[in-house]
Amino acid sequence: MNGLPVADRPAIRRAMVDLVGRDRRAVAVMLVLHIAATITGLAAPWLLGTIVDEVGSGAGVGTVDRLAIAIAGCVLAQCLLSRYAQYAGHRFGERAVARLREEFVRRTLALPVSVVERAGTGDLATRSSVDVTTVGVTVREVVPVVVIASAQLVLLFGAVFLLHPMLGLVALTGLPSIYAVTRWYLRRARTAYLAEGAATAELTEALTTTAEGARTVEALRLGEDRVVHGNARIGQVWATRRRTLALRSVFYPVVEGSYALPIAAVLLVGGLFLDNDLVTLGEVVTAALYLQQAIGPLDQILQWMEQAQRGLASFARVLGVGQVPPEPRGRVSVPRGQRLVVRGARFGYADGPEVLHGIDLEVRPGERLAIVGPSGAGKSTLARLLAGIDTPQHGEVSIGGCRVVDLDPAERRRRIALVTQEHHVFIGSVRDNLAFAAPAASDEQMRSALAAVGADWYDDLPDGLDTQLGDGARDLSPADAQQLALARLVLADPDTLILDEATAALDPTTARRAERALGSVLAGRTVIAIAHRLNTAHDADRVAVLADGRVTELGSHDELLRADGAYAALWHSWHG
Amino acid sequence: MPPQLPHPHPGIPDTRGPLRYIWWLVRCQPWRVLRASLVGTAWMTGLSLRPYLISRAIDDGLRGRDNRALLFWVGAIVVAGIVMAQLGILRHRTMTFIREDATARSAAVLLRQLSRIGAVLPRKLAAGEVATVGGSDIGNTSHVLTMTGPGVGAVVAYSVVAVVLWSISPLLALCVLLGVPVIAVVIGPLLRRLERAETVYRHQQGVLTTRAGDIVAGLRVLAGVGGRDLFARRYATRSQDLLAEGYRVGAVNSWIDALTLAIPGLFLAAVVWVAARMAATGDITIGQLVAVYGYVAVLVVPVWFLLEGSYQMIRGRVAARRIVALLNLTPDHVDGRTAPDDVPGSKPSGVRGRSRPGGVRGRTPGGVRGRSVDDAGGPPGDRPAPTGPAELRDPASGLVVHHGRLVAVAADDPADASALADRLGRFVVSEVIWGGVPLTRIALAEVRGRILVADHDSYLFAGTLREILRVRKGLGDDEFRAALRVASAEDVVDALPEGLGTPIDARARRLSGGQRQRVRLARALLAEPEVLILVDPTSAVDAHTEARIAERIRTARAGRTTIVLATSPLLLGRADTVAHLRDGRIVATGTRAELLDRDPGYRALVSREEEPDPGAETGGFDGSTEFAPVDVEGSLR
Structure with a gap:
């Protein structure tokens, strides 16, 4: 049986570039707004650092009040900017998903019958339901989060650089280990999660078909058989889930352990710089807070990695349908007669x-x-x-x-x-x-x-x-x-x-x-x-x-x- | 410690209610849950460690210009980070074990229940219900158990932060400890609204997905008749409607998202403001000011966790209720509660007299009730079955089947044939007598083991052909091949790439109607029941093959009772006796030749020269939705 094709990496990349390219203006607006929102978000820790410095140099309550109001203002500005940024992103996502699913249906309808029959409609049905939906969820929910979080990360680290380039360099400790373990994880995760999804679907099918064939189960006394069959599926689900858990058991601790490294490094190096009066105490505190703040977006990206993986796998399967050459249009020849x-x-x-x-x-x-x-x-x-x-x-x-x-x-x-x-x-x-x-x-x-x-x-x-x-x-x-x-x-x-x-x-x-x-x-x-x-x-x-x-x-x-x-x-x- | 799954003995679930069921899932793994509570508590409490260590590094190390102290506290931050990462994964692993144990246990008890409950199931449950239970309810129920570990931890962590904050400043402690929950409670409803808006969207999305599935299912029809462009356009229009709905949802949701960011942000600003004023007046240190900032962030974790947990609880309870409802279904003992002839509505014909699964709900509660046990003459299972092969007698139709004979019943109305099969196979209450004993009073297991009704649309489960055919123990390839030969299905095996080992999907969609029917026949033959009742076993098979099958069934079943319900002359010609069933009664019995001679109705029926009984025929096609269409693929019952 010849299955339907699944798109390879270059094809996926091309399709992504194409989706962005078709909506370039919306993407640009979304990015600009997100960056502006993130920058205003960075103001709070920076103002807190300023408060630390001002209080340290003996400033009064009045200065503190002014800075506190500034923080509140920044929060409100961030609220507005991020709202419109999200809205723009949301609209872009909706359009992209709509285009994808319409294209999918169009291509599905153009499939030659022989291909459909060879591949079986089951695969196509899964692609039209599970995969199109998964891609939709990914584009609507995961992509915005990842885009925002990435922008935040870049800006947070950029801000530490601005405070002092050396602090910025020091802040990068921890990133190599995160990068390495993420690469390791991503190489293995895709197949592992696909297997997990397939095993879960099989368990659900074992339950539903047992229900559908209940009369046959009773007539032929297949009950025990069905239990054995279902138990094998339960075992399969567990085996695949243990596999993904094993991957996470390496991935999560390395990543989480790495979060503390830049904070510790910045504090340590900051102490040395303080001795030489290269930075102020406020700047070190601000840098530490920025890095503490970076944990959030980093964590979000890593948390959504699973879904992104699933989304990517589904995307490949959705695009795969488009790789089948459509039914040939045939030559324009008019038969003479009906023989x-x-x-x-x-x-x-x-x-x-x-x-x-x-x-x-x-x-x-x-x-x-x-x-x-x-x-x-x-x-x-x-x-x-x-x-x-x-x-x-x-x-x-x-x-x-x-x-x-x-x-x-x-x-x-x-x-x-x-x-x-x-x-x-x-x-x-x-x-x-x-x-x-x-x-x-x-x-x-x-x-x-x-x-x-x-x-x-x-x-x-x-x-x-x-x-x-x-x-x-x-x-x-x-x-x-x-x-x-x-x-x-x-x-x-x-x-x-x-x-x-x-x-x-x-x-x-x-x-x-x-x-x-x-x-x-x-x-x-x-x-x-x-x-x-x-x-x-x-x-x-x-x-x-x-x-x-x-x-x-x-x-x-x-x-x-x-x-x-x-x-x-x-x-x-x-x-x- | 990872659980051993699947459980050899999943245990007996507590089905008195959804919460009791969830509690049962907890009780099945007490030590793991206890460990999860400890690890969860340690992890959540540990979250507040980092702000504390940072504040000490700032106060003692940086402000005091003490490099040894700085080194010490920075080292502590790194070590704490590694320990927390370990705790974190330990928590995640333990929670995964707990959830998976619960999932496997739920799946196992449901599986046992579904396998046990039998023919009654489709009448009591909508078809999609089991899919929902299997697809999402099991998971949602298991998720409630997440509360057991970090749930306890969240409460403890909250208290720890409270104590630490109190030691810094009672005023700040009050602000933060009250403020964070208040904000969670304010944002919670906003998020619920977001979820609701999403639900509407998801529903529409589901409808669109159904449409795409519909197109895929009908692809061959569209290829045969045309109209692809029309469907593509229609789908695109619907897709654009969903897009518009998506814009609307997005406009609201982006506000909610922004507010859920801004409200805690403003709160944090207020706390910093109060703390900074205190720092300016010297009530607290700079390090403590920074620590307060960190604690607020840390506190969000347990508070959110509790809030999330309460939603999970609500969802899980609904899910568990559906699981419990399924587990509480009782198998039909054919003691008269659910005989198909109780179904109100017109007489089914052409279509089995079974109700559509979803249709049960619309009926009045009394509608599904029928005769009670007493009508059947006593409780089931109180009389011994005949010790050996025995005569089967159906007073309702007047059919008598002597032991060891091949009897063909030609019914004018297929519904009468199905009803007869249901009576003889005891799928309904009847007055059938088996060897002098009322069939209804013999233990059901005994009946099932010795009398088999092979429906023409009996279900084919997914598996290799070998697995499909293995209906009892001790069967090997030789037996399979012999049975396939009788069913004239050797070519089915030959056409499969891996022969008997070829995996076949549920309902054997890959096979043609004729192939499916022959596989079903082979399966029924392999069960080797004392009495085999075949309903339309060859209706989708070509005449050549049918002739072969008719001859081979006769040989294969020699000496045992076989009842064939069919109108095909080829099958009827091979029977010892042919009975003509008309309007529910046997009107003539004899050899095929005798009947052709004596019974003009029979002659009309088998030669199909004219419609035997137009009245009976139209009866079933009144468009009543009460009755299930026989699915071409093999019927969903």
């Missing part, structure tokens, strides 16, 4: 053996062709080739003289529709569920399409076409959902229909009902039906028997009965 021709088609899935070994088949316009054969004979694969989802490695499939895969996807869909047993009711109104097949369809056309497929449940809907379906609103039964899908086909009005066991997943009565509804859709079209019910074959103009990737029998029902081959044998056993 569907398969010539010497051979096909095998990427990692498997050849499934079809040279198929030759011609479907006349308006003909009804049934394809029967045992499971694994390659019926569905043939249907996919006919619908242009996969391309044969040898030979070709063409409609009206044009290779099916060369058609523009939109044009192809208009001509050939593939109906499988999968159907999906989209969240939204009945109209939403029909309109995308034929955007120009009127309400009247939609209603008559529903009537054509026998969707009499429509009459009971409270709001007609505006009735909401799915996601806590109304749920359709599988048969109703299948009828909705068929009504969509009536509206889309393709020339050729390929039915791949369209009703196989329904229970017999429901299937019967859906098949009846199909009848009205099929009228006047070329129909290729893959069927496991022989009565479908009986009704077809011709029957093709597929076995081991080859067409072994081809002809009308009566011809095949006369030929007395495998089909005839099956028909007799079926018919008794």
Whole structure:
């Protein structure tokens, strides 16, 4: 199974630069405001240092009052500046997230079907829910904190430099150890946290699936099995959490131990400088307070590191979807006619053996062709080739003289529709569920399409076409959902229909009902039906028997009965 | 000391209430919690050490120009830093152990409960509930335990700082000790508002995420029919709405954020002002002035901690309540309380007569109640099961199944077939007699062990194919392959990259409908029950394969009772006896040929030349949301 790609580091960096680049002005405003806010924030310790000096030199209460009012003023100014800085950052974050998720959905919609099928929709579903959300949280919550904290750190250390360059240099003790341990940590954290997240999700899944399959658990007495299975997941979660804890057990103490170093160093060196009158006591105190103050932002950055890691990992997965080349637009070629021709088609899935070994088949316009054969004979694969989802490695499939895969996807869909047993009711109104097949369809056309497929449940809907379906609103039964899908086909009005066991997943009565509804859709079209019910074959103009990737029998029902081959044998056993 | 997880015996939870449950999680690890309290206290108290040491370094070392004293205090700062870092990680590790122990314990007891409770679960619980419990409630509950360690420490630390401040100046001590909690209480509600605004945003975000998931789920439909651009545009419009909401939230939140910074800042300024005046008049030293500044910062930690803790407590209690509710569900003893036919509404048809999980809530409380135990003729489990293979008799329909036979039941209405299977398998109360004993009065475990109902949509759990098939002990690859052969599913294994060892996701979404059905059949056969009831075992399988399966089931189940509920001629043709079920009653019995001869309704049913009973058919499609749609993927029950 080929998974979807995950973006590598250079791609992530490019995407980040791009996000900032698209909103350069907002980013600039945000940075300027944050820096201004931080500078006013630095004033408090500096004024405190001044108070220390003034009091030390015997200043009175009046000076203290003035300086105290100045501190209060600075706090208020900082409040205003940081508010607007945050607001600007917030808006930037929102825009960036919106762009990311819209881009993600756009790229997802452009994915070629074969890629989606190979990768499985599970991965894509996780990316669309967990990863997009994680990136959103990271951009909205983590990035602002990290940006502000970084600005504060730079300015705090810068301020110590301003007090005295030597104090500034001394203040940098502690940073090497923090830098080294952070690098060590980040190298390992990403995989460790990804594993932790995956293990946690698996535990949740173990619980939910046990609940979903409760009846089966009871019937087959699988209770003990489920406990063993779940316990293994609990053990897995613990193993992954211990791994991340082990990483933190190195990371946190080194970082926290390093916090005290610059303060101690500044006090020590400050004492020596005081002796030589290079600095005042107030300046040393201010420097110590700045460094004490730096612990806050440093801690914040390090605390958010986990989330930032997660965000980065998710970001890589979100971007990865964009790295799949979108479905090719196809050449602009207009088929002449509707004759569907398969010539010497051979096909095998990427990692498997050849499934079809040279198929030759011609479907006349308006003909009804049934394809029967045992499971694994390659019926569905043939249907996919006919619908242009996969391309044969040898030979070709063409409609009206044009290779099916060369058609523009939109044009192809208009001509050939593939109906499988999968159907999906989209969240939204009945109209939403029909309109995308034929955007120009009127309400009247939609209603008559529903009537054509026998969707009499429509009459009971409270709001007609505006009735909401799915996601806590109304749920359709599988048969109703299948009828909705068929009504969509009536509206889309393709020339050729390929039915791949369209009703196989329904229970017999429901299937019967859906098949009846199909009848009205099929009228006047070329129909290729893959069927496991022989009565479908009986009704077809011709029957093709597929076995081991080859067409072994081809002809009308009566011809095949006369030929007395495998089909005839099956028909007799079926018919008794 | 790290806990040993998973617990071999998670213990019996106290489910009398959410707080009792949380207390149980605490009681399960008393020593660890005690250690956490000690370490937490030491760490929190230790936080006030640094301001004190700095003030001594300033007063004794810098102001007094005493380099030896300076060296001593600076050394003390470094040592204290290292000790505090060690204490900090010790605290974090201990707290992680406590939380993880609680998480593993909650998960383990929930797992046992979910595995034990059985078929009744979907009727009593909304589908998303377990996901919420598993996804966030367990974690939120465990987080409450964080209070046990640093919670105690916060109180002690607060007191220590109080004493130290008092020794500097009672006036300052009063200002700080009262001021910090007051500010926390003022800011707390502001933060709550922020959280509320975020909740609205998150909800909208969740809706948008659902939409994206919806698009992903329907991707193949869109690829087949078109309309991708429309969906992209529609999503973009919604995304822009969320963006606008985000701006609104941001406008409010940035004010709150700024105020939460400014209010403590102003308070600090006021304290410094008072302290500086005292320093100017000589009441306190310069070092003490700086220390007061530091203490205020330090005090914020325990006060915030307590405030955070109280919110965690509120959240954890809600979470624990949901866990307790789940743990308090009792398994259905099929003593009549929850028979599906009690569900009000129209007769289900085509769809199993089970209620939609979420639908239970909307019903009147009395609606789910049904017949009592007495109606079934006595308490369950009071009569011994038949010692050997025995005749099964269902008075409701008139079906009699002799031991060792392959009986096919063709039902006009699939709902009748499901109801029959539920009765014979004792998923509901019924008058079914097994070897002369009322089925309802035999111990349930005995029934489950000997009679198996294999639903056509029975659940496939995630795991390797081998794990999926291992339904009882002592089964090996030979047995698996034999059963897969009977189910004509060898090709399913051959198509998988790692054969029997290939991992398959829950509901086997990777497999096609026909493949899933054959795997289910193989699994049911491997259970080798005395009585096997197969509901529509081959409806998604092609005729070639179906013919093979019909023949092989017959051979594989020779000598044991097998009941097949289906209308396929290929299956019916292989049965010893065929019974025609119409309007809930068996109207004809005989061989297939006899029935074709005698019973025109049966003939119509199996040949599908005409609708046997249009009335029964439309009954189920009245759009009633009471009934679950059979999920194509294998049903969420």
